Amino acid sequence: MKWYPGNKTLPESLTSLILGIAMTLPLAVFIVSCDNELVPYKNSPPVPVIYGVLDPSDSIFYVKLERTFSGDSDAMVLASDESKRYFVSVSARLDYLNNNNEVASINLVPMDLSEKQDGIFTSGRNLIYCGHKNDFTNNGDPDFLVKGQFELSLYIEDINQQIRCVTEIPSKPVFVEPKPGIPTKIFFSNETPYRIIFYRQSYYYYEVVILFKYFENLIDGSSEQKQIEFRTMYPPYNSPFPFNERWVEQHLTPQVFLNRIARQINTNEKVDSRRFSSIDFIIRKGNPDYYNYFHSVNADLSTEVRPQSNISNGMGVFTCFASTVSSGHTLNSAALYVLCNDSTTRHLKFVYP
Template sequence: MLKVIILISFICVFNLSCSTDFNVTAPWKDITIVYGLLDASDTAQYVKVNKAFLDPTTSALTIAQNPDSLYYADLNVSLEEYQNGNLINTLQLIKVDGNSEGYSKDPGIFSNALNYLYKTTQTLNQNSQYKIIIGNENSSKVVSSITEVINDFRVIRPSVGQPVSLLPGFAFIVDWQSAENGKNYGLTIRFHYTEAQVSNPDAKQDKFIDWIIFTNEVEQTTEGGHEITRTIQSNDFYAKLLNAIPFDGNVIREAGKLDFFFSVGGEELYTFNQVTQAQQGLTSGQIEPQYTNIDNGLGLFSSRFNKAVYGIQIENKTLDSLACGSQTHTLHFKNSAGLTCF
């Protein structure tokens, strides 16, 4: 029996690129692989369209290095916009090379000479549904899927002008209103700081550390407007810094501000991730995908939304604890008065 090797590359809700190989044993047929996450918070939308390939006379590893084996030559890709079931607009996507757009493919057995994506820079309406339509000029086959768009949402805490306290042994609260059409949430806190040599304190280098708080906080409904509250233990902040910043007796550091990055994923993306996690631990190295929401194809078409709160100050007692506390004084941070404790 012949084997079809399918490359699935999808974009995760937390702004990461992932890829999974599936080995599907079946008679030959044209299989279209589609992955796209619409993001109303972004200025451009990208959809990836691949094809399965099969050649009984050529090694699959050889075919994988040929871009023509991965991409269709003549596709028409569009987004139909619907409100209340009525078609109100059609957005035409153009073919671009993802390598030139800042989305390079990870190295591997598949060719990364070209990384074709389909792009639009048209603004998405958060009150609309969008249906992707993929037509092949060389066949009558039409591939499609439809998704809701995740709406913007309000972050209650933190807020600019209210410093955050991260004293050891305590906790701080983050809360926000759930987004309409959003199912699962992620949060990463970015800690900015500067570093300079003790012998040259004016030559400061800007640095930061990303502290991942959670990646899959699930909301029971997708109707939006519900307040969500999460408690974050301050001790984890100090543990993160100790793990991420190397000891160096020749440097002096100064704490900066915090940025809070919220991400939201749609219900289809949540289901996809749940199925993928459930498959982990199976002994078979190559497994067939169990979830797809693509009509006449395989893959995932959903939505996400990213929101950031920038420039949150750290209150002075926390700066003093970071500089002089027993846990982190060896990192040589300045205290709130600009002095060191070493």
């Protein structure tokens, strides 16, 4: 028998949900294959599916809870039934445990998100559980929410089931270049690419995110602030010294930079011009559970991969990231001129000041 994940789409960070960025949680639907005949499970008991990616720097913490479903109807019909996707009666609590085993707790309350992407699994209700960081009680701990663990506890009355999952809070990643708090003028060429430098430990998963911010000036005279992001992933790797740090350089050349902008910004007849604003660089450092989950749910369906999970009595992922931000960087006049006039991005109507 072979196990296959039913949905290979990795959801976006729950932090992004509050910013209106769409997220789709993969519902855990499994199919068992014996010989060449596909036989679906019908009327099997629901399994809790959890997606929680926390960042201690966020003001609100989010956890997504859904359930597997089965039945005799078409899968698309079943997915449109909200009673098949959500549990009715859930108690949720998030605990913070510092290195002295002192505990602070907040309750997570259900919340419907009004902005969501259209689609089979995102139409109707979009239910998450959230709690405010300020509701934690800090007893003067200088390392509050910096060192220690998060523990998620759920009691699902519908199926009389307790779920518990724990994740370590990783230390903040270290930027070498560009340094946080020191805005710079960005200049690069093919001979001298712009360098993003940070320290990396083999045990952890890293993401380098470049936020490109700009304004769209519309024909009707209004203006809207926009942003796009470029993301590079660094998976954990084997090392005899997994917590030793090593220097990593990521190079950004003009053509790569322009190509990414051209791919992500669409032409729009309502736009009169665009004006560059600033660039932020973000390093996110996460526990390997996130990468293992990402890798398993995006596996080729022809490969025998059972989705990775660190959830007891359920499935999914509960993990934590720490972030370091270097913000407020701008392009120098030469780089800005290239953005406005190069054939790759000229059609996007960026104006030179």
